[in-house]
Amino acid sequence: MSPRMPRLPVFPAVAVALAGWLVFAAEAPPDSPATLERLTVRGTAGLRTLEGEVLVEAVDGGVLLELPDERYEVVQPAAIVSREQLDEERGTDTPRELGQRILAELPPGFSVHVTKHYVVCFDTSRDYAKWCAALFERLHDAFGNFWTKAGLEVVDPPRPLVVVIFADREAYEAHAARDLGAAADRVVGYYNLLSNRVTTFDLTGTDGVMRPSGSQRGGAAAQIMTSPAAAGLVSTLVHEATHQMAFNCGMHRRLAPVPLWLSEGIATYFETPELDSDRGWRGIGAINRPRLDQFLTAHRPGDIAAIVASDDRFRSTEAPLDAYAAAWALTRHLVDTRKRAFVDYVRLQAAKQPLTDDSPEERLRDFETAFGASPTEIEVDVVKAMARLASRPAR
Numbered sequence: 282m283s284p285r286m287p288r289l290p291v292f293p294a295v296a297v298a299l300a301g302w303l304v305f306a307a308e309a310p311p312d313s314p315a316t317l318e319r320l321t322v323r324g325t326a327g328l329r330t331l332e333g334e335v336l337v338e339a340v341d342g343g344v345l346l347e348l349p350d351e352r353y354e355v356v357q358p359a360a361i362v363s364r365e366q367l368d369e370e371r372g373t374d375t376p377r378e379l380g381q382r383i384l385a386e387l388p389p390g391f392s393v394h395v396t397k398h399y400v401v402c403f404d405t406s407r408d409y410a411k412w413c414a415a416l417f418e419r420l421h422d423a424f425g426n427f428w429t430k431a432g433l434e435v436v437d438p439p440r441p442l443v444v445v446i447f448a449d450r451e452a453y454e455a456h457a458a459r460d461l462g463a464a465a466d467r468v469v470g471y472y473n474l475l476s477n478r479v480t481t482f483d484l485t486g487t488d489g490v491m492r493p494s495g496s497q498r499g500g501a502a503a504q505i506m507t508s509p510a511a512a513g514l515v516s517t518l519v520h521e522a523t524h525q526m527a528f529n530c531g532m533h534r535r536l537a538p539v540p541l542w543l544s545e546g547i548a549t550y551f552e553t554p555e556l557d558s559d560r561g562w563r564g565i566g567a568i569n570r571p572r573l574d575q576f577l578t579a580h581r582p583g584d585i586a587a588i589v590a591s592d593d594r595f596r597s598t599e600a601p602l603d604a605y606a607a608a609w610a611l612t613r614h615l616v617d618t619r620k621r622a623f624v625d626y627v628r629l630q631a632a633k634q635p636l637t638d639d640s641p642e643e644r645l646r647d648f649e650t651a652f653g654a655s656p657t658e659i660e661v662d663v664v665k666a667m668a669r670l671a672s673r674p675a676r
């Protein structure tokens with residue numbers, strides 16, 4: 282195992298003006314029961330004590346630790362002062378306890394809204410938080426049903442999924458800067474693989490104008506969906522929540538070398554909003570017009586092979602949205618025409634271990650093994666299929 286520090290371990294939604302849209306730039310159960318340990322760690326601010334499950338033990342003595350609030354921490358060998366195995370089983374927080382634990386790290390003024398599968402921490406209006414949580418729950422169910430029907434073994438996330446929603450952009454950016462650095466002002470929401478959280482802000486700015494809860498049936502939802510930001514809001518939330526689901530239902534493992542074309546392809550496959558409904562999103566499989574248009578405009582031969590072999594195009598500052606569009610087009614085509622092979626490929630990726638790396642050659646080989654053809658061979662069909670989709674009505 283060759284441990285590596287994760288590169289920017291986030292899936293950001295980057296705001297880019299495109300025809301009025303905001304478009305965007307599971308952990309499987311451990312193989313053996315993880316042991317609970319207490320580590321004393323030396324950092325820039327002095328000594329810290331960490332308690333959690335050791336998920337990966339690198340040959341050089343570094344560890345990947347999962348903390349009680351679902352965060353991952355990579356501890357380098359030189360930082361470890363002492364390690365002690367604990368006898369007790371890991372206690373499980375109730376969703377409320379987890380919420381309280383997270384509130385303690387957030388600026389003052391946040392509250393918790395708990396639903397069946399989510400813990401939403403927010404300082405915007407409760408109506409907005411509830412509307413978002415209902416959207417997440419619909420995504421949760423639709424996601425599970427879709428993949429189960431496709432023959433993939435997915436599990437209900439074993440612990441609540443955490444979403445943090447800031448009322449205003451400035452406070453969000455200040456908070457997000459520690460995860461995103463200078464990119465915080467371009468990213469309107471993100472899923473962080475280390476914290477396992479989705480963080481975003483109230484894109485509608487309805488905080489100050491929302492009527493008190495209950496004053497008008499459906500009023501809050503209607504207000505949200507008539508906001509000019511509605512399309513970008515829904516696609517951002519669903520996109521990031523899809524990443525979070527995929528990494529918590531056994532489909533991908535956090536910090537494993539999941540190809541970005543696959544994780545972004547799946548997130549963009551799910552993200553398409555339904556703007557004529559107050560609920561904002563209904564399900565899966567709608568044609569993603571902004572991605573389709575972008576693909577047809579920007580596609581160059583060789584693009585599909587490039588994103589299959591490497592994640593570089595998603596991370597480059599030059600036209601990363603072209604890579605997202607290609608990922609959507611490839612995923613859409615493979616799900617439409619080779620769903621069983623696609624599920625095989627997803628299963629293969631689900632087995633990859635955290636903090637390992639795949640070479641471009643391995644990635645191309647995995648693809649060819651699952652689909653029986655190279656990305657270059659499949660590319661011709663993708664382009665034709667996308668041109669056909671462009672001439673069809675929306676669903």
Ligand SMILES: [Zn+2]
Pocket residue numbers: 292293305306520524544545548
């Ligand atoms: Zn994404």
